[in-house]
Amino acid sequence: MASIAVTGATGFVGGSVAAVLTDQGHDVTCLVRRDPGPSFPWPWQIVDSGSTRSLTEALEGRDAVAHLAILNDFALMYADRRAGWDGYVGLTERVVDAANAVGALVAYVSSDWVFDGRGHLYSEEDPPNPVNLYGVMKLASELVVLHRAREGFVARVGGVQGLHQTREAGPRNQDAGFGFFVLSLVDSVSSGGRYTVWEDPHINNVATPIVAPEIGALLGRAIERRLDGILHLAGGTCVTRRELALATCEVFELDPGQVDFGALPDEARLPEPVPFDTSLDGTVTMGRLGTVAFPLADQLQSLRDELRTGRPVSLS
Numbered sequence: 001m002a003s004i005a006v007t008g009a010t011g012f013v014g015g016s017v018a019a020v021l022t023d024q025g026h027d028v029t030c031l032v033r034r035d036p037g038p039s040f041p042w043p044w045q046i047v048d049s050g051s052t053r054s055l056t057e058a059l060e061g062r063d064a065v066a067h068l069a070i071l072n073d074f075a076l077m078y079a080d081r082r083a084g085w086d087g088y089v090g091l092t093e094r095v096v097d098a099a100n101a102v103g104a105l106v107a108y109v110s111s112d113w114v115f116d117g118r119g120h121l122y123s124e125e126d127p128p129n130p131v132n133l134y135g136v137m138k139l140a141s142e143l144v145v146l147h148r149a150r151e152g153f154v155a156r157v158g159g160v161q162g163l164h165q166t167r168e169a170g171p172r173n174q175d176a177g178f179g180f181f182v183l184s185l186v187d188s189v190s191s192g193g194r195y196t197v198w199e200d201p202h203i204n205n206v207a208t209p210i211v212a213p214e215i216g217a218l219l220g221r222a223i224e225r226r227l228d229g230i231l232h233l234a235g236g237t238c239v240t241r242r243e244l245a246l247a248t249c250e251v252f253e254l255d256p257g258q259v260d261f262g263a264l265p266d267e268a269r270l271p272e273p274v275p276f277d278t279s280l281d282g283t284v285t286m287g288r289l290g291t292v293a294f295p296l297a298d299q300l301q302s303l304r305d306e307l308r309t310g311r312p313v314s315l316s
């Protein structure tokens with residue numbers, strides 16, 4: 001078992017990663033920028049993420065760092081380009097330099113939005129071509145890891161579904177991406193309401209959904225195997241938003257008659273381009289990890305189990 005530091009563990013994906021790595025028996029420490037409060041479930045340590053020295057001290061004696069922290073504010077990254085760049089690329093440079101200084105492996109979580117969305121089932125070898133600043137900064141951060149880290153890998157994820165581990169009611173709203181899509185539908189339909197699935201050529205419409213706990217399990221495997229290069233941590237089924245909505249009704253035993261399909265409301269339209277089809281082919285990666293890309297029905301069942309028990313359920 002490894003000693004693993006996690007950045008971004010107070011966030012959506014990072015919380016599930018910290019939970020699953022802990023469940024796997026790894027010694028996890030979450031690097032946070034402020035006291036996360038008494039109910040925060042995992043060991044934590046405050047770091048100054050603007051300081052390579054502070055990060056180096058925090059990584060001393062660790063085998064790896066799972067780096068998920070980002071400045072997750074689409075409007076701000078455009079309004080303040082320097083802060084945006086630093087919240088992605090600068091932060092990743094500091095994490096990589098700190099990891100190099102102590103001999104730790106860097107496990108960098110990236111995004112399917114590095115692709116332009118005009119392809120289908122992108123492989124690990126396909127050249128990225130981001131269409132917005134978020135994608136540019138994720139790609140630039142990937143290159144920092146691939147070319148500057150002594151040891152490490154880039155793990156692209158997309159269509160991520162799951163429960164926020166440390167926030168009571170996560171922000172379960174449909175948006176231009178796939179994050180929280182399933183639970184926002186489940187929330188509405190299970191309480192008797194109707195849910196409109198947005199269908200629009202200018203939003204992310206095709207993905208290979210994966211549950212956040214499975215990302216944690218796959219990262220654990222990749223760290224144990226000390227993999228390098230680019231990994232695609234993808235679910236095994238490529239779906240449109242419409243198909244995902246109907247599959248959700250089936251697995252969660254909800255009435256599909258309460259689901260409508262309609263136009264994207266103007267207020268939800270992002271002012272910048274969004275990739276349409278960001279489905280990822282994870283076949284090669286799953287072979288390297290000694291597992292398979294689990295189909296959508298399994299991913300959704302794991303989410304349903306997590307919703308029922310409150311405990312993250314990984315598949316691998």
Ligand SMILES: NC(=O)c1ccc[n+]([C@@H]2O[C@H](COP(=O)([O-])OP(=O)(O)OC[C@H]3O[C@@H](n4cnc5c(N)ncnc54)[C@H](OP(=O)(O)O)[C@@H]3O)[C@@H](O)[C@H]2O)c1
Pocket residue numbers: 007008009010011012013014032033034049067068069070071072087091109110111112138157158159160178179180
């Ligand atoms: N969510 C998705 O659907 C999705 C899809 C593809 C890829 N990803 C990738 O997954 C990773 C996590 O995304 P997420 O959706 O879980 O994000 P999130 O919920 O917004 O969490 C962001 C995390 O980053 C931390 N953070 C932000 N700025 C920081 C700084 N300067 N120093 C230290 N920590 C900082 C935040 O800490 P505070 O609590 O202190 O603010 C929080 O823990 C990202 O790399 C993202 O690109 C996510």
